[in-house]
Amino acid sequence: MGFWNHFSTDIGIDLGTCNTLIYVRGKGIVVDEPSVVAVEKGTKRVVAVGSEAKRMLWKTPGNITAIRPLSDGVIADIDSTEKMIKYFISKVIPRHQLFRSTRMKIGIPSCITQVERRAVIEAALKAGAKEVEVIEESKAAAIGAKIPINEPAGHMVCDIGGGTTEVSVISLGGMVVTTSIRVGGDKFDEAIVRHVLSVHNLKIGQQTAERLKKEIGNAASAPDKAIEKMEIRGNDAITGLPRRLEIDSVEVREALKEPVAQIIDEIKRTLGRTPPELAADIVERGIVMTGGGSMLKGLPKLISKETGVPVILVEKPLECVAVGAGLAFDLFKDMSSGRSIYDNLND
Numbered sequence: 001m002g003f004w005n006h007f008s009t010d011i012g013i014d015l016g017t018c019n020t021l022i023y024v025r026g027k028g029i030v031v032d033e034p035s036v037v038a039v040e041k042g043t044k045r046v047v048a049v050g051s052e053a054k055r056m057l058w059k060t061p062g063n064i065t066a067i068r069p070l071s072d073g074v075i076a077d078i079d080s081t082e083k084m085i086k087y088f089i090s091k092v093i094p095r096h097q098l099f100r101s102t103r104m105k106i107g108i109p110s111c112i113t114q115v116e117r118r119a120v121i122e123a124a125l126k127a128g129a130k131e132v133e134v135i136e137e138s139k140a141a142a143i144g145a146k147i148p149i150n151e152p153a154g155h156m157v158c159d160i161g162g163g164t165t166e167v168s169v170i171s172l173g174g175m176v177v178t179t180s181i182r183v184g185g186d187k188f189d190e191a192i193v194r195h196v197l198s199v200h201n202l203k204i205g206q207q208t209a210e211r212l213k214k215e216i217g218n219a220a221s222a223p224d225k226a227i228e229k230m231e232i233r234g235n236d237a238i239t240g241l242p243r244r245l246e247i248d249s250v251e252v253r254e255a256l257k258e259p260v261a262q263i264i265d266e267i268k269r270t271l272g273r274t275p276p277e278l279a280a281d282i283v284e285r286g287i288v289m290t291g292g293g294s295m296l297k298g299l300p301k302l303i304s305k306e307t308g309v310p311v312i313l314v315e316k317p318l319e320c321v322a323v324g325a326g327l328a329f330d331l332f333k334d335m336s337s338g339r340s341i342y343d344n345l346n347d
Helices: 051-056 078-092 114-126 137-144 185-200 206-216 249-272 276-285 299-307 320-331 341-346
Strands: 009-015 019-024 028-034 037-040 046-049 064-067 102-108 131-136 155-160 165-171 174-181 229-236 242-248 287-290 311-313
Touching: 009 078, 009 137, 009 320, 019 078, 019 320, 028 051, 028 078, 028 320, 037 051, 037 078, 046 051, 046 078, 051 064, 078 114, 102 114, 102 137, 102 320, 114 131, 131 137, 131 320, 137 155, 137 165, 137 174, 137 287, 137 320, 155 249, 155 276, 165 249, 165 276, 174 249, 185 206, 185 242, 185 249, 206 229, 206 242, 206 249, 242 249, 249 299, 287 299, 299 311
Parallel strands: 009 102, 102 131, 155 287, 287 311
Antiparallel strands: 009 019, 019 028, 037 046, 037 064, 155 165, 165 174, 229 242
8 A cells, every 4th residue: 555545644843943844654754944935025925935935035135025934933924834834745745635634743842822832733724734733842852862751761851943942851751841941043043143243343144153053163162173263254333344254163152152051051950840760860861952953063062061961962853853743643642532642551
């Protein structure tokens, strides 16, 4: 029997502030594109979505607006979000299949409100899903990272996304402690933009800051690594004229200190609220790090040093939430049946 002939298509979505990833059961990750939509002003007609739209960000002519429909992990523009989901889904699922039986499970930060949660579900239903459920990002990330969350043992997951960081302790399939802050990869970029402006009087865009972060950014110095340098271009804040500047990895680390410290504080707070028995498990098993923000060089090492707990960066940090959301259909019984993950332990 072919894949598309199955009774239903199960889809896991990581609807991220920076990137949207879609996992289809039996196919793996089928979409990994920036969460950007370019629309025509007035008509609201979609001109481009994803990678093509990101290239237009901050570079569009007057009649086209490139927007990021999600901000700090939540939907800022429901109409554009719906169009974006619809576009990505149409790339991987034939239209006739979509309207038969498509179930979507979407990873969301635990800090969002009921109204924001409803907006996510509404956007997915309008995009064509027959059934939509949401799952906390750190729980989805834990499933995607192959952590045995059904066990009666404590597992700590730190998922650093573009808009939010979620830190959770999971045991027996449930969230024992979970905290979420609106600090992530975007705040790293903003910190770099602010630093370059205040120290060098140079205005740079967020894409330049992102490139700096990825290429020479770091949270802790590596003793055996030479100081890296990179040339950037921007506008002089005083003259307004274009100017070049060479910046090094030490300076980027300095710029990132504040958002990095906020994440470490959140991890320490979560550890402090963890029951002693589960905390003992975490000290033994370590903190599992997922999400694109966790790929900042030296960050796992710094967190381990600050907390005294081993830190494990998963193999594919960016994919964990989408994969976990998709796999959660197998792990959890349908919510509509009123059964929980604990029922699976007795099946």
